[in-house]
Amino acid sequence: VSRTGTLRAAVLLLAAAAVAPGCGSSSTGFRGLPYPDPAPPADFALSDQHGAPFRLSDHRGKIVLLFFGFVHCPDVCPTTLATWSKVREQLGQDASRVAFVFVTVDPERDTGAALREHLAVFGADFVGLTGTLEELDPVYESFGIFHEKMRFGASANAYIVDHSTRVLLIDAQGRLRLSYGFETSSGNLLHDLRLLLEE
Amino acid sequence: MSESVPHPRLALLPCIGALVLSAAGCAPASDATPAAAPGRQDLRERLRQELGDGYDAAIPAATPVEVIRGAEIYEVLCSGCHGPQGQGDGPAGRRLGAPPPRFSRGFFSDRATLEIIRRGVPGTPMIGWGNMLDEEELLQVFQHVRSLSGADGGAEDRR
Numbered sequence: 061v062s063r064t065g066t067l068r069a070a071v072l073l074l075a076a077a078a079v080a081p082g083c084g085s086s087s088t089g090f091r092g093l094p095y096p097d098p099a100p101p102a103d104f105a106l107s108d109q110h111g112a113p114f115r116l117s118d119h120r121g122k123i124v125l126l127f128f129g130f131v132h133c134p135d136v137c138p139t140t141l142a143t144w145s146k147v148r149e150q151l152g153q154d155a156s157r158v159a160f161v162f163v164t165v166d167p168e169r170d171t172g173a174a175l176r177e178h179l180a181v182f183g184a185d186f187v188g189l190t191g192t193l194e195e196l197d198p199v200y201e202s203f204g205i206f207h208e209k210m211r212f213g214a215s216a217n218a219y220i221v222d223h224s225t226r227v228l229l230i231d232a233q234g235r236l237r238l239s240y241g242f243e244t245s246s247g248n249l250l251h252d253l254r255l256l257l258e259e
Numbered sequence: 260m261s262e263s264v265p266h267p268r269l270a271l272l273p274c275i276g277a278l279v280l281s282a283a284g285c286a287p288a289s290d291a292t293p294a295a296a297p298g299r300q301d302l303r304e305r306l307r308q309e310l311g312d313g314y315d316a317a318i319p320a321a322t323p324v325e326v327i328r329g330a331e332i333y334e335v336l337c338s339g340c341h342g343p344q345g346q347g348d349g350p351a352g353r354r355l356g357a358p359p360p361r362f363s364r365g366f367f368s369d370r371a372t373l374e375i376i377r378r379g380v381p382g383t384p385m386i387g388w389g390n391m392l393d394e395e396e397l398l399q400v401f402q403h404v405r406s407l408s409g410a411d412g413g414a415e416d417r418r
Contacts, residue, residue, distance in 0.1 A: 131386060132336075132388070132391055134336045134339045134351070138355060139351045139354040139355065141384075142355050169391070181383060215393040
């Protein structure tokens with residue numbers, strides 16, 4: 061699931077379509093929605109799906125694609141991961157210059173094992189991050205990530221998480237540079253990645 | 260199981276997104292995952308071995324509560340990929356590699372279907388819902404999936 065609040069995401073998509081009527085190209089040449097003043101985001105440290113520490117700033121020099129989702133997400137997360145999968149494949153050797161990073165918005169259920177099993181379906185080197193709520197909340201906050209449990213049944217685990225759906229791109233200089241709606245095609249993501257890899 | 264489901268609102272967003280992108284002349288391309296799904300025959304045989312004689316044990320008809328709750332949970336968790344009528348044509352399913360199965364052609368036996376809902380299909384985007392739903396809820400989802408099955412074929416698709 062995921063629909064940053066249906067209204068919020070719809071407004072973002074409308075805005076993206078409005079600024080990019082020619083199939084997503086903006087005046088910057090990128091297909092993604094540019095941040096007006098790219099700057100490094102607040103650094104963070106979490107644990108990956110293998111239990112190893114992951115610090116964002118350690119990945120300077122790589123482009124980082126960042127997405128916030130959860131394993132039991134029934135729609136937006138698997139389709140985003142499938143898109144990443146295609147992008148990774150089409151990047152070929154350049155894929156080693158891009159980090160695909162999935163941060164959970166459901167740390168209670170998304171254990172390392174759950175993330176490991178799920179991400180392996182889409183990309184062996186995709187990174188899944190989790191942590192305590194104390195560790196994750198500042199990360200959500202600094203990137204403006206909305207997340208809210210939505211219950212649909214009586215059992216304790218019968219909930220999905222309504223959450224922000226955009227993919228964020230941090231460039232090789234560590235600057236938060238672009239973002240993408242969840243319906244963005246692999247072709248549009250690939251277009252921007254190739255531009256950035258040439259910078 | 261007394262709470263109502265928020266899905267009708269939630270289900271709108273992919274449609275809104277598709278509409279917006281389509282209006283901008285930017286319908287999303289289909290993206291495939293490279294994961295190779297296990298063959299249907301392999302999956303069936305694995306389940307047949309695990310379930311033994313229980314594989315063919317029929318599950319009784321749905322109660323009125325199961326009909327309603329199963330449809331509601333299906334709409335939240337399943338229709339994004341499997342489609343509202345189980346045709347394998349949900350907006351998310353279309354963007355995954357191999358399309359989800361069409362329940363309307365018939366599916367596996369009752370018990371096998373319930374086990375797939377519970378455990379998922381390893382190596383594919385179909386995750387198991389067994390650590391999210393309790394037994395009652397799993398059965399409700401099964402009842403809805405079964406209600407979609409067989410419209411175009413037999414009770415079990417033997418392909």
